[in-house]
Amino acid sequence: MDLDEIEILLVEDNPTDAELTIRALKKKNLTNNLVWVKDGAEALEFLYATGSYSKRNIEGIPKLILLDLRMPKVDGLEVLQIIKKDERTKKIPVVILTSSKEDKDIVESYKLGVNSYVSKPVEFDEFTEAVSTLGLYWMLLNKPPE
């Protein structure tokens, strides 16, 4: 896979949740250019082409970031804050995809400038529906700035 032409960056520490998410997106053919990173630190390395991703071209930014909140090392809110503060990355749509339904998480995410907040349903059909809907919306319907 060409790391410079990534469309979706999935930031998710739980492998089973990641697999379910990827499966749901795959049904809509949205996984051709998807990269899955396992925590916030790796996400930042990927986006700013540092650490293990230092060979990547920093110009190649993803079209969508799916971000979990609770992760080891750097958590989702911190990643969100950094992305939205940096001129190079602030235009990338970020969707929080998390198990948390807590008000304070939702409020805090929007304060930091998240584009959408989706609470993962426990039920599989609902989950698949939610993930594929948001995938289609952000990848096909939404018009990003050039």
Add this chain to the structure above:
Amino acid sequence: MLINLRINLQERGRIVVIVLTLVLFSFLTCYFQFYFGKIPISSLSSLYYLHNSSHPSYLSYISIFLTSVWWKKKRIWFAPAFLTILLIFIQLLFITFGFKRYSDYFLLVMFIFVIVIVAFLGERIEKVKSLSDLNEKLDKERSKLEDANKELDAFAYSVSHDLRVPLRAIDGFSRILVEDYEDKLDKEGKRLINIVRGNTMKMGQLIDDILQLSRVGRQEMRISEINMEALVKNVYEELKSSSNKNILLKVKSLPPAYGDRILIQQILINLLSNSIKFTKSGETAVIEVGSKKGHDENIYYIRDHGVGFDMKYVNKLFGLFQRLHSQEEFEGTGVGLSIVQRIIRRHGGRVWGEGKVDGGATIYFTLPSEL
């Protein structure tokens, strides 16, 4: 360490009071002694009396000292009262043995006066001390409570996040198993997997309910006047749309209540959905909402004509996870009425229920009728 310091401070305060009183008393007695011509002005010193052990004022020093010693153990007024009576008795003896009447009486009056002042001051000081001690304790308790609350928040957060993740995996992967290996699974295999999924759903519901219970206990309350009639009708309309039972809602005229709108709405959702759930489908059934006037509170009730319950188990009605019907008869987690009880208690009200098997159930709750 901290407690020790506090006792020391108290001791120090007590000593200061005693010393000051002694000095004041010496000067006053000397002054009066001088006034009645007993001693020359030049000897205005309390030491003068320490040599004269038969003089009543010398006894006063001892009694003040004793008072201070007794303070700690007895009631604060006990020692001075007792000593005063003793002194009156001694004074009488002195008079009999020929002391000058008025000067000694003066001394006695002065003594009583000083003792009263000392006792009064002492009591004040103790009161202020115990108040500040109490404040300190309250502060500590409050910060403990805050800590506990924060811990609870963190716990609830962890539950909401971490418990849902494995559940989603169980449900998701058992479903994937059915999707991807459909040809290899027979009917029984699919039935078993559906049992797994059904239980996952229940667990998910349980987590949501527990979280809600914890949230209604922690959430800050915003008290306002609530139009109960309108709220009952609104809630019912919303609930009715997801039920196909033949129910007639009768809302009598309800007085407004004072409480948190979101929480009160939650009470009505839980109670009305229970009423709908336990009403048998088929013939038209009535759910009645009414109220009675209580002593500075309004008593509201919601009555249905559903399956009811046995009054034998009424004490279990509001218990957490307590259910009076089997899962096959009626679904539920047994948290709904616990939530109702918690909300009502936070508003300073009461909640209770009456029922009869196959005779319907009535849940009463009270809310303040004034702010």
